[in-house]
Amino acid sequence: MTNNAFPAGKDPAFLFGCGRFRMEAHLLENCAEEILRFGKKPLLVCDATSRAVAFDKIAASLAAAGAELRVLQHDGYCCRDDALAFAQTGALDGVDVVLGCGGGVICDFSKCIAHLAGAPLVTIPTSSAQCCAYTPIAVCYSREGRYVSTSHFPREISLALFDLSVLSRQPPRLLAAGALDAMAKKIELEFWSQLESRPSSPASREGGSGGAANIPAPSGIAAAISDFIYADLDSKIDAAIGDLAKGEPTETLRDVIFDSVVGAGIVSGIAGGSKQVALAHRFYFFAKERLAETARPTHACTNQKRFTHGELVAVGLVMQHAYNGHPDKAAALAARLRGWGLAASVAELGLPSGPEELAACASFIDATKTMKAAVAVDPGAPARLREALVAIYR
Secondary structure, three states: OOOOOOOOOOOOOOOOOEEEEEEEOOOHHHOHHHHOOOOOOEEEEEOHHHHHHHHHHHHHHHHHOOOOOEEEEOOOOOOHHHHHHHHOOOOOOOOOEEEEEEOHHHHHHHHHHHHHHOOOEEEEEOOOOOOHHHOOEEEEEOOOOOEEEEEEOOOOEEEEEEEHHHHOOOOHHHHHHHHHHHHHHHHHHHHHHHHHOOOOOHHHHOOOOOHHHHOOHHHHHHHHHHHHHHHHHHHHHHHHHHHHHHOOOOHHHHHHHHHHHHHHHHHHHHHOOOOOOOHHHHHHHHHHHHHHHHOOHHHHHHHHOOOOHHHHHHHHHHHHHHHOOOHHHHHHHHHHHHHOOOOOOOHHHOOOOOHHHHHHHHHHHHOOHHHHHHHHHOOOHHHHHHHHHOOOOO
C-alpha cells in the first residue's frame, strides 16, 4: 500500500477526466493491449453483476497477453474504510494497475483502491448511469450507505474503456438515469446564473454589469457545453432507450452514452467541482439519508440501491425546474420520467411525503452552502424553495 490517507478538500488543478479514452463495440475482447500500457499486474475491482457481464472477456484477453488478473469483488458502497481494510491485508502488494469494472459505485470504489495502491486506474463501465467513469472524483459513504464526503483525487483516470456491446445491453432505467444526471448540469447551472445576474450579486457590487459578462471563462465554457449536452440528450434519449431493445450499439445510443458520461465529465472538470450542482443534488443527499433511515438495519444497502444517483437527482430536477421559475418544464419532466418508468415524486421513491417531510427537506437544503449563497442575494430564496418542493411532495 503506497498511500494510507485520502485527499481532503478540492484539488486546485483542473482535472479533465482521463488521459486516454476508447469507445467501440467488442472492445473488451481485445482490451489487454490498452491495459498493459499502464501496468503488467492488474487488479480487477468489480461487483457480482459486472463480474458476470465482463470478467470472462477481460480475463481471456489478459491471459492471452501473458498477464495474470487478480480480482476484488466488492458488493457494498464506495466506502473508504472497506478500501483501507482491503489494502491492509497486503492484497495490493505488487499491483501496478487497477481496473474498475461496473457501475458508479464500483468506478468510485476503484478510485479509492487505485489511490491506496499508488497505481493508475482504468475504468470499464457497464452502465452509463453517471459520469464517474470519466471523473477523478469519488462520492464516499459509510458501510451503511450514509454520505461521508467527496474525494477529489490528484490523478486523472489513466484510461477509460467503453465497450458499446456491453453498454448497449444495460437496463433502460440506467441509460435514462445517466442522461438525466448529465442534463442536470444545464438546469443547475441556471440556478447559479440567476444568482450572478441579480443586481445585488457580488459581481455587480464589485462594479460589473451582472449576468454572463461577469461569469469566469471556465464557467461560461462549462455552461456552453452543458447547453449542447442538454439539447442533444433531450432530442435523442427516447430513441436511444428504444434502441436498447436491439441489444446492439446504434449511433444514437453511442451519442447518448458519450454525452451522459464523457460530456458530463468534461463539464465537471471545467467547473472544478463547483457551480455545476445546485438544489437537485442537495435533494439527492437528503433522499439518500432518508433511504438509509427507512431501511431495516440488515438491508440498508438493498433499500438504497433500488435507486441510482441519476434517478434520485431526476426527482430533484423536477423541483429545480420549479425553483428556476419553470413550472411547465417541471410538469413536463415529471411526465417524461413516469413514461420511462422512473420516479417523479418523493412518494414514488417510497419515502414519506407529508408536510412534515417537505419541511424537513427544506431545512436540510437551507443548511447547505448552495442555499446560503442563494439567500445572500435573494432573501426570498427559502420561501421560493418551499414552493418548489411542492412539485415533488404531493
